[in-house]
Amino acid sequence: MIKIPIIDLKKQIGPIRGELDAAIKKVIDNTNFILGEEVRNFEESVKKYCRVKYALGVSNGTDAIKLALVALGIKPGEGVLCPNFTYYATASSIATMGAVPVFVDIEPDTYNISAPKIEEAVKRSKNINLKAVVPVHLYGQCADIDNIVKLAQNYGLKVIEDTAQAFGAEYKGEKAGTIAECGAVSFYPGKNLGAFGDAGMVLTNSQSLAERLDILRNQGNKEKYQHVLLGYNHRMDTIQAAILQVKLKYLDAWNKKRQENAGYFDRNLEGLGIKTPLVAKYSTHIYHQYVLRLNNPSSGLIEHLRKKGIDTRVYYPVPLHLQECFTYLGYKKGDFPESEKASIETLAIPVYPDLTKEEMDYIISSIEEFLR
Numbered sequence: 050m051i052k053i054p055i056i057d058l059k060k061q062i063g064p065i066r067g068e069l070d071a072a073i074k075k076v077i078d079n080t081n082f083i084l085g086e087e088v089r090n091f092e093e094s095v096k097k098y099c100r101v102k103y104a105l106g107v108s109n110g111t112d113a114i115k116l117a118l119v120a121l122g123i124k125p126g127e128g129v130l131c132p133n134f135t136y137y138a139t140a141s142s143i144a145t146m147g148a149v150p151v152f153v154d155i156e157p158d159t160y161n162i163s164a165p166k167i168e169e170a171v172k173r174s175k176n177i178n179l180k181a182v183v184p185v186h187l188y189g190q191c192a193d194i195d196n197i198v199k200l201a202q203n204y205g206l207k208v209i210e211d212t213a214q215a216f217g218a219e220y221k222g223e224k225a226g227t228i229a230e231c232g233a234v235s236f237y238p239g240k241n242l243g244a245f246g247d248a249g250m251v252l253t254n255s256q257s258l259a260e261r262l263d264i265l266r267n268q269g270n271k272e273k274y275q276h277v278l279l280g281y282n283h284r285m286d287t288i289q290a291a292i293l294q295v296k297l298k299y300l301d302a303w304n305k306k307r308q309e310n311a312g313y314f315d316r317n318l319e320g321l322g323i324k325t326p327l328v329a330k331y332s333t334h335i336y337h338q339y340v341l342r343l344n345n346p347s348s349g350l351i352e353h354l355r356k357k358g359i360d361t362r363v364y365y366p367v368p369l370h371l372q373e374c375f376t377y378l379g380y381k382k383g384d385f386p387e388s389e390k391a392s393i394e395t396l397a398i399p400v401y402p403d404l405t406k407e408e409m410d411y412i413i414s415s416i417e418e419f420l421r
Protein backbone atom coordinates (compact mmCIF):
# COMPACT_ATOMS: atom_id res chain seq x y z
CA MET A 50 0.00 0.00 0.00
CA ILE A 51 1.11 3.58 -0.66
CA LYS A 52 2.27 5.39 2.49
CA ILE A 53 2.57 9.17 2.53
CA PRO A 54 3.79 10.59 5.85
CA ILE A 55 2.94 14.12 6.98
CA ILE A 56 6.64 14.97 6.54
CA ASP A 57 9.61 12.96 5.25
CA LEU A 58 12.90 14.32 6.56
CA LYS A 59 14.95 11.47 5.06
CA LYS A 60 14.01 12.74 1.60
CA GLN A 61 15.05 16.27 2.57
CA ILE A 62 18.37 15.24 4.11
CA GLY A 63 19.44 12.67 1.48
CA PRO A 64 20.66 15.05 -1.26
CA ILE A 65 22.63 17.29 1.17
CA ARG A 66 23.94 14.54 3.43
CA GLY A 67 27.59 15.05 2.41
CA GLU A 68 27.50 18.76 3.26
CA LEU A 69 25.79 18.09 6.59
CA ASP A 70 28.26 15.36 7.55
CA ALA A 71 31.17 17.70 6.78
CA ALA A 72 29.67 20.52 8.87
CA ILE A 73 29.08 18.19 11.82
CA LYS A 74 32.58 16.72 11.53
CA LYS A 75 34.07 20.22 11.67
CA VAL A 76 32.27 20.96 14.94
CA ILE A 77 33.52 17.68 16.42
CA ASP A 78 37.07 18.42 15.26
CA ASN A 79 36.96 21.90 16.82
CA THR A 80 35.27 20.77 20.08
CA ASN A 81 33.81 24.23 20.62
CA PHE A 82 30.37 22.84 21.37
CA ILE A 83 28.73 25.82 23.10
CA LEU A 84 28.38 29.20 21.35
CA GLY A 85 31.14 28.25 18.93
CA GLU A 86 31.94 30.19 15.76
CA GLU A 87 29.20 28.30 13.86
CA VAL A 88 26.61 29.97 16.10
CA ARG A 89 27.98 33.41 15.27
CA ASN A 90 28.20 32.53 11.57
CA PHE A 91 24.62 31.29 11.51
CA GLU A 92 23.45 34.41 13.36
CA GLU A 93 25.20 36.54 10.70
CA SER A 94 23.55 34.55 7.91
CA VAL A 95 20.11 34.95 9.50
CA LYS A 96 20.65 38.70 9.95
CA LYS A 97 21.31 39.00 6.21
CA TYR A 98 18.50 36.62 5.24
CA CYS A 99 15.95 38.41 7.43
CA ARG A 100 17.38 41.93 6.95
CA VAL A 101 17.35 42.40 10.72
CA LYS A 102 19.96 44.00 13.00
CA TYR A 103 20.24 41.28 15.66
CA ALA A 104 19.70 37.51 15.63
CA LEU A 105 20.46 35.48 18.76
CA GLY A 106 20.68 31.72 18.65
CA VAL A 107 18.87 30.06 21.55
CA SER A 108 17.91 26.60 22.75
CA ASN A 109 14.45 26.33 21.13
CA GLY A 110 11.38 28.33 20.13
CA THR A 111 9.71 28.01 23.52
CA ASP A 112 12.72 29.51 25.28
CA ALA A 113 12.92 32.19 22.56
CA ILE A 114 9.44 33.44 23.54
CA LYS A 115 10.20 33.22 27.25
CA LEU A 116 13.51 35.08 26.88
CA ALA A 117 11.76 37.79 24.82
CA LEU A 118 9.12 38.24 27.53
CA VAL A 119 11.75 38.49 30.27
CA ALA A 120 13.99 40.79 28.22
CA LEU A 121 11.03 43.09 27.56
CA GLY A 122 10.48 43.35 31.30
CA ILE A 123 7.24 41.38 31.60
CA LYS A 124 6.75 40.43 35.27
CA PRO A 125 4.94 37.56 36.99
CA GLY A 126 1.25 38.35 37.40
CA GLU A 127 1.11 40.60 34.34
CA GLY A 128 -1.11 39.69 31.40
CA VAL A 129 0.07 38.63 27.95
CA LEU A 130 -2.45 38.22 25.14
CA CYS A 131 -2.06 35.32 22.71
CA PRO A 132 -4.25 33.19 20.47
CA ASN A 133 -5.77 30.06 21.97
CA PHE A 134 -5.48 28.22 18.64
CA THR A 135 -1.74 27.60 18.42
CA TYR A 136 0.84 25.18 19.72
CA TYR A 137 0.92 24.88 23.51
CA ALA A 138 4.34 26.56 23.75
CA THR A 139 3.02 30.01 22.78
CA ALA A 140 1.02 30.10 26.01
CA SER A 141 3.24 27.88 28.17
CA SER A 142 6.20 30.21 27.71
CA ILE A 143 4.02 33.00 29.08
CA ALA A 144 2.60 30.94 31.94
CA THR A 145 5.81 29.22 33.07
CA MET A 146 7.55 32.57 33.62
CA GLY A 147 4.67 33.54 35.91
CA ALA A 148 2.76 35.84 33.57
CA VAL A 149 -0.90 35.21 32.75
CA PRO A 150 -1.94 34.11 29.25
CA VAL A 151 -5.03 36.03 28.12
CA PHE A 152 -6.55 34.12 25.24
CA VAL A 153 -7.89 35.67 22.05
CA ASP A 154 -9.99 33.90 19.41
CA ILE A 155 -8.82 33.61 15.78
CA GLU A 156 -10.08 34.78 12.41
CA PRO A 157 -11.91 31.88 10.76
CA ASP A 158 -10.30 32.32 7.33
CA THR A 159 -6.58 32.69 8.17
CA TYR A 160 -6.69 31.02 11.63
CA ASN A 161 -4.60 33.95 12.88
CA ILE A 162 -5.26 36.42 15.68
CA SER A 163 -6.35 39.89 14.46
CA ALA A 164 -6.19 43.45 15.78
CA PRO A 165 -10.00 43.72 16.28
CA LYS A 166 -10.09 40.46 18.28
CA ILE A 167 -7.16 41.65 20.40
CA GLU A 168 -8.97 44.93 21.09
CA GLU A 169 -12.10 43.05 22.23
CA ALA A 170 -9.95 41.00 24.61
CA VAL A 171 -8.22 44.11 25.97
CA LYS A 172 -11.62 45.68 26.69
CA ARG A 173 -12.93 42.68 28.58
CA SER A 174 -9.70 42.21 30.60
CA LYS A 175 -9.89 45.29 32.84
CA ASN A 176 -8.95 43.26 35.91
CA ILE A 177 -5.48 42.38 34.67
CA ASN A 178 -2.40 44.46 33.96
CA LEU A 179 -1.85 43.70 30.27
CA LYS A 180 1.71 44.23 29.08
CA ALA A 181 2.24 42.34 25.84
CA VAL A 182 0.75 40.38 22.99
CA VAL A 183 2.20 37.33 21.22
CA PRO A 184 0.58 36.98 17.78
CA VAL A 185 1.40 33.72 16.03
CA HIS A 186 2.12 33.47 12.30
CA LEU A 187 0.24 30.19 12.11
CA TYR A 188 0.88 27.50 9.48
CA GLY A 189 3.45 29.72 7.72
CA GLN A 190 1.35 32.81 7.04
CA CYS A 191 1.82 36.13 8.85
CA ALA A 192 -0.81 37.60 11.10
CA ASP A 193 -1.77 41.20 10.21
CA ILE A 194 1.19 42.51 12.16
CA ASP A 195 1.04 46.23 11.17
CA ASN A 196 -2.45 46.58 12.56
CA ILE A 197 -1.56 44.52 15.61
CA VAL A 198 1.48 46.71 16.32
CA LYS A 199 -0.59 49.89 15.84
CA LEU A 200 -3.22 48.66 18.27
CA ALA A 201 -0.58 47.48 20.74
CA GLN A 202 0.97 50.96 20.72
CA ASN A 203 -2.43 52.47 21.56
CA TYR A 204 -2.70 50.23 24.61
CA GLY A 205 0.99 50.30 25.64
CA LEU A 206 1.58 46.63 24.81
CA LYS A 207 4.85 45.08 23.60
CA VAL A 208 4.58 42.71 20.65
CA ILE A 209 6.50 39.45 20.25
CA GLU A 210 5.94 37.72 16.92
CA ASP A 211 5.74 33.95 17.39
CA THR A 212 7.52 33.06 14.15
CA ALA A 213 7.99 29.39 15.00
CA GLN A 214 6.03 28.28 11.92
CA ALA A 215 6.84 31.13 9.51
CA PHE A 216 10.61 31.63 9.28
CA GLY A 217 11.12 32.97 5.74
CA ALA A 218 7.55 34.19 5.17
CA GLU A 219 7.11 37.87 4.33
CA TYR A 220 4.65 40.48 5.52
CA LYS A 221 4.38 43.34 3.01
CA GLY A 222 7.92 42.52 1.85
CA GLU A 223 9.47 42.25 5.32
CA LYS A 224 10.49 38.98 6.91
CA ALA A 225 8.23 37.51 9.56
CA GLY A 226 9.59 38.14 13.03
CA THR A 227 11.37 41.41 12.17
CA ILE A 228 8.51 43.89 12.34
CA ALA A 229 7.46 44.15 15.99
CA GLU A 230 9.75 44.51 19.07
CA CYS A 231 11.08 41.03 18.39
CA GLY A 232 10.36 37.68 16.78
CA ALA A 233 10.78 34.21 18.26
CA VAL A 234 11.79 31.44 15.87
CA SER A 235 11.80 27.67 16.27
CA PHE A 236 14.10 25.34 14.35
CA TYR A 237 12.38 22.20 15.64
CA PRO A 238 13.27 19.37 13.20
CA GLY A 239 9.88 19.39 11.44
CA LYS A 240 9.87 23.13 10.79
CA ASN A 241 10.54 24.44 7.25
CA LEU A 242 14.09 25.10 8.48
CA GLY A 243 14.75 22.37 11.02
CA ALA A 244 17.74 21.42 13.15
CA PHE A 245 18.71 17.89 14.20
CA GLY A 246 17.34 18.50 17.67
CA ASP A 247 16.09 21.61 19.45
CA ALA A 248 17.13 25.11 18.41
CA GLY A 249 15.59 28.56 18.19
CA MET A 250 16.34 32.23 17.67
CA VAL A 251 15.24 35.69 18.70
CA LEU A 252 15.21 38.44 16.04
CA THR A 253 15.14 42.14 16.89
CA ASN A 254 16.19 45.54 15.59
CA SER A 255 16.66 46.92 19.11
CA GLN A 256 20.23 47.11 20.37
CA SER A 257 19.24 47.31 24.05
CA LEU A 258 16.90 44.33 23.74
CA ALA A 259 19.57 42.30 21.92
CA GLU A 260 22.07 43.05 24.70
CA ARG A 261 19.63 41.86 27.36
CA LEU A 262 18.76 38.74 25.37
CA ASP A 263 22.44 37.93 24.92
CA ILE A 264 22.98 38.08 28.68
CA LEU A 265 19.75 36.27 29.57
CA ARG A 266 20.37 33.31 27.23
CA ASN A 267 23.82 32.73 28.69
CA GLN A 268 23.42 32.38 32.49
CA GLY A 269 23.10 36.12 33.04
CA ASN A 270 26.76 36.55 32.09
CA LYS A 271 27.98 39.87 30.83
CA GLU A 272 31.49 38.59 31.10
CA LYS A 273 32.45 35.14 32.32
CA TYR A 274 31.50 34.74 36.01
CA GLN A 275 29.99 38.25 36.10
CA HIS A 276 26.25 37.50 36.38
CA VAL A 277 24.48 40.81 35.96
CA LEU A 278 20.97 39.42 35.32
CA LEU A 279 19.12 36.33 36.52
CA GLY A 280 19.64 34.52 33.25
CA TYR A 281 19.13 31.01 31.96
CA ASN A 282 20.95 28.29 30.10
CA HIS A 283 19.13 28.87 26.82
CA ARG A 284 22.00 28.81 24.33
CA MET A 285 22.04 27.33 20.85
CA ASP A 286 24.29 24.28 20.39
CA THR A 287 27.17 24.81 17.97
CA ILE A 288 26.33 21.57 16.18
CA GLN A 289 22.77 22.74 15.51
CA ALA A 290 24.03 26.07 14.16
CA ALA A 291 26.36 24.21 11.79
CA ILE A 292 23.48 22.08 10.50
CA LEU A 293 21.15 25.06 10.14
CA GLN A 294 23.82 27.03 8.26
CA VAL A 295 23.94 24.29 5.62
CA LYS A 296 20.16 24.00 5.39
CA LEU A 297 19.48 27.77 5.28
CA LYS A 298 20.89 27.88 1.71
CA TYR A 299 18.07 25.62 0.58
CA LEU A 300 15.21 27.17 2.54
CA ASP A 301 13.86 29.47 -0.17
CA ALA A 302 13.87 26.66 -2.74
CA TRP A 303 12.12 24.34 -0.30
CA ASN A 304 9.53 27.01 0.54
CA LYS A 305 8.97 27.66 -3.17
CA LYS A 306 8.34 23.95 -3.70
CA ARG A 307 5.84 23.97 -0.82
CA GLN A 308 4.08 26.92 -2.50
CA GLU A 309 3.97 25.04 -5.81
CA ASN A 310 2.57 21.96 -4.10
CA ALA A 311 -0.03 24.11 -2.34
CA GLY A 312 -0.98 25.72 -5.66
CA TYR A 313 -1.42 22.28 -7.19
CA PHE A 314 -3.69 21.21 -4.34
CA ASP A 315 -5.61 24.54 -4.54
CA ARG A 316 -6.34 24.09 -8.25
CA ASN A 317 -7.24 20.43 -8.05
CA LEU A 318 -9.40 20.57 -4.95
CA GLU A 319 -11.45 23.51 -6.21
CA GLY A 320 -15.16 22.93 -6.55
CA LEU A 321 -15.24 19.87 -4.30
CA GLY A 322 -16.84 21.68 -1.37
CA ILE A 323 -13.67 21.74 0.71
CA LYS A 324 -11.98 24.99 1.75
CA THR A 325 -8.34 25.39 0.74
CA PRO A 326 -6.07 27.81 2.66
CA LEU A 327 -6.78 31.51 2.18
CA VAL A 328 -3.70 33.63 1.52
CA ALA A 329 -4.08 37.15 2.87
CA LYS A 330 -3.05 40.10 0.66
CA TYR A 331 -0.46 41.29 3.15
CA SER A 332 1.51 38.05 3.56
CA THR A 333 3.25 35.31 1.67
CA HIS A 334 2.43 31.78 2.80
CA ILE A 335 5.25 29.26 3.17
CA TYR A 336 2.88 26.40 3.98
CA HIS A 337 4.49 24.98 7.06
CA GLN A 338 1.09 23.33 7.06
CA TYR A 339 -1.48 23.04 4.28
CA VAL A 340 -4.74 23.08 6.18
CA LEU A 341 -8.08 22.11 4.64
CA ARG A 342 -11.47 22.84 6.12
CA LEU A 343 -14.81 21.11 5.80
CA ASN A 344 -18.27 22.40 6.68
CA ASN A 345 -18.60 19.56 9.15
CA PRO A 346 -16.24 17.51 11.31
CA SER A 347 -13.09 16.44 9.49
CA SER A 348 -12.84 13.12 11.36
CA GLY A 349 -14.47 11.06 8.56
CA LEU A 350 -12.05 12.36 5.93
CA ILE A 351 -9.11 11.84 8.29
CA GLU A 352 -10.13 8.21 8.78
CA HIS A 353 -10.66 7.71 5.03
CA LEU A 354 -7.19 9.08 4.26
CA ARG A 355 -5.65 6.99 7.03
CA LYS A 356 -7.04 3.86 5.38
CA LYS A 357 -5.50 5.04 2.10
CA GLY A 358 -2.08 5.34 3.76
CA ILE A 359 -2.13 9.16 3.85
CA ASP A 360 -1.01 10.75 7.07
CA THR A 361 -2.87 13.87 8.27
CA ARG A 362 -2.84 15.97 11.43
CA VAL A 363 -5.18 18.33 13.21
CA TYR A 364 -3.37 21.46 14.36
CA TYR A 365 -4.85 21.76 16.96
CA PRO A 366 -7.48 19.31 18.19
CA VAL A 367 -7.92 20.94 21.61
CA PRO A 368 -7.81 24.76 21.77
CA LEU A 369 -5.63 25.97 24.62
CA HIS A 370 -8.46 27.33 26.80
CA LEU A 371 -9.78 23.75 27.05
CA GLN A 372 -6.44 22.16 28.00
CA GLU A 373 -6.32 20.72 31.48
CA CYS A 374 -3.15 22.62 32.38
CA PHE A 375 -4.91 25.95 31.76
CA THR A 376 -8.11 25.27 33.74
CA TYR A 377 -6.80 27.64 36.43
CA LEU A 378 -7.35 30.50 33.98
CA GLY A 379 -11.11 29.97 34.31
CA TYR A 380 -12.17 29.64 30.66
CA LYS A 381 -14.93 27.29 29.55
CA LYS A 382 -16.22 25.61 26.41
CA GLY A 383 -17.98 28.15 24.20
CA ASP A 384 -15.67 31.04 25.11
CA PHE A 385 -13.83 30.99 21.76
CA PRO A 386 -16.23 29.73 19.08
CA GLU A 387 -13.95 30.18 16.06
CA SER A 388 -11.06 28.16 17.45
CA GLU A 389 -13.43 25.51 18.79
CA LYS A 390 -14.96 25.13 15.32
CA ALA A 391 -11.58 25.13 13.57
CA SER A 392 -10.31 22.40 15.91
CA ILE A 393 -13.09 20.11 14.65
CA GLU A 394 -13.38 21.06 10.97
CA THR A 395 -9.75 21.24 9.82
CA LEU A 396 -7.00 18.84 8.84
CA ALA A 397 -3.46 19.29 7.55
CA ILE A 398 -2.35 17.13 4.61
CA PRO A 399 1.26 16.48 3.52
CA VAL A 400 2.74 19.44 1.59
CA TYR A 401 6.48 18.92 2.15
CA PRO A 402 8.83 19.89 -0.73
CA ASP A 403 9.74 16.35 -1.80
CA LEU A 404 6.18 15.17 -2.48
CA THR A 405 5.95 13.78 -6.01
CA LYS A 406 3.18 14.66 -8.48
CA GLU A 407 1.98 11.06 -8.26
CA GLU A 408 1.71 11.34 -4.48
CA MET A 409 -0.19 14.64 -4.75
CA ASP A 410 -2.53 13.15 -7.38
CA TYR A 411 -3.14 10.19 -5.06
CA ILE A 412 -3.95 12.53 -2.15
CA ILE A 413 -6.30 14.58 -4.37
CA SER A 414 -8.13 11.56 -5.77
CA SER A 415 -8.47 10.07 -2.28
CA ILE A 416 -10.03 13.31 -1.00
CA GLU A 417 -12.29 13.46 -4.07
CA GLU A 418 -13.40 9.87 -3.51
CA PHE A 419 -14.48 10.73 0.02
CA LEU A 420 -16.28 13.96 -0.87
CA ARG A 421 -18.21 12.58 -3.87
Ligand SMILES: Cc1ncc(COP(=O)(O)O)c(C=O)c1O
Nearest residue numbers: 109110111136138139213235237
Ligand atom coordinates in the same frame (compact mmCIF):
# COMPACT_ATOMS: atom_id res chain seq x y z
C1 LIG B 1 3.47 28.31 17.15
C2 LIG B 1 4.61 27.70 17.90
N1 LIG B 1 5.13 28.36 18.94
C3 LIG B 1 6.17 27.87 19.64
C4 LIG B 1 6.74 26.66 19.32
C5 LIG B 1 7.83 26.14 20.17
O1 LIG B 1 9.01 25.86 19.50
P1 LIG B 1 10.02 24.75 20.05
O2 LIG B 1 9.42 23.41 19.79
O3 LIG B 1 11.26 24.98 19.25
O4 LIG B 1 10.24 24.99 21.49
C6 LIG B 1 6.23 25.93 18.23
C7 LIG B 1 6.76 24.67 17.75
O5 LIG B 1 7.12 23.72 18.21
C8 LIG B 1 5.13 26.45 17.51
O6 LIG B 1 4.61 25.80 16.48
